[in-house]
Amino acid sequence: MTTVILFDVDYTLFDTERFRTTISTFAGERSFQLWEAYAAVRATEPAASLPAALARLASNDPATAQALTTALAQLDYRRFLVPGVEAVLAAARALGQPVILSEGDPSFQQEKIRRAGLAEAVDGRVLVYPEKAAHLAAVVTAFPASHYWMVDDRARLLGWFKRLLGARSTTVQVCRGPYAAEPPDPGDPWPDHRVAEIGALVPLLQRAAEHSVRRSIDPA
Numbered sequence: 001m002t003t004v005i006l007f008d009v010d011y012t013l014f015d016t017e018r019f020r021t022t023i024s025t026f027a028g029e030r031s032f033q034l035w036e037a038y039a040a041v042r043a044t045e046p047a048a049s050l051p052a053a054l055a056r057l058a059s060n061d062p063a064t065a066q067a068l069t070t071a072l073a074q075l076d077y078r079r080f081l082v083p084g085v086e087a088v089l090a091a092a093r094a095l096g097q098p099v100i101l102s103e104g105d106p107s108f109q110q111e112k113i114r115r116a117g118l119a120e121a122v123d124g125r126v127l128v129y130p131e132k133a134a135h136l137a138a139v140v141t142a143f144p145a146s147h148y149w150m151v152d153d154r155a156r157l158l159g160w161f162k163r164l165l166g167a168r169s170t171t172v173q174v175c176r177g178p179y180a181a182e183p184p185d186p187g188d189p190w191p192d193h194r195v196a197e198i199g200a201l202v203p204l205l206q207r208a209a210e211h212s213v214r215r216s217i218d219p220a
């Protein structure tokens, strides 16, 4: 009996709002131009990223783009992990195999996940797709398990995952960020659990781990 616990990054383990506020502070009065460049990339590319926005900004404001690139390179990404991440990942390791399942620009996301210490915390089990919704079956193939937990801030994604795996899945929505109030698609189930902050997941994972130990001692 194996359990895989899939963790999203942005707005789930990583305080993306605070990260953006910090970048805006670095950008100062050029903040508007930076986020405008970001929106322009998002409108044309499947996955927007800060480096792509900076590259775009560099074409008309190379000095600001260079200053921001330097500031970004020196930033300690661990500061942006939401409180409780360590305890949640420890509880996940006690239950099964935690895996980071993120989406966005693959090279920037991989870098973010590594610099935040998340890759190391899950022994390098990291998957990044431009859009993970198209790859949920591939995730299951990459990490075979009898049961999956999926932890994400998006109820729609969790609904799609539940539709794929049914009772073999437990879905948890972390209700923060821009998708906190987004409902699942019509006909799809709501997440099994909805938590306001990631720390609330610890007792859920601990109960699941106790349950699976009891089951392995007495399979009947």
Ligand SMILES: [Mg+2]
Binding pocket: 008, 009, 010, 011, 012, 152, 153, 154
């Ligand atoms: Mg997210």
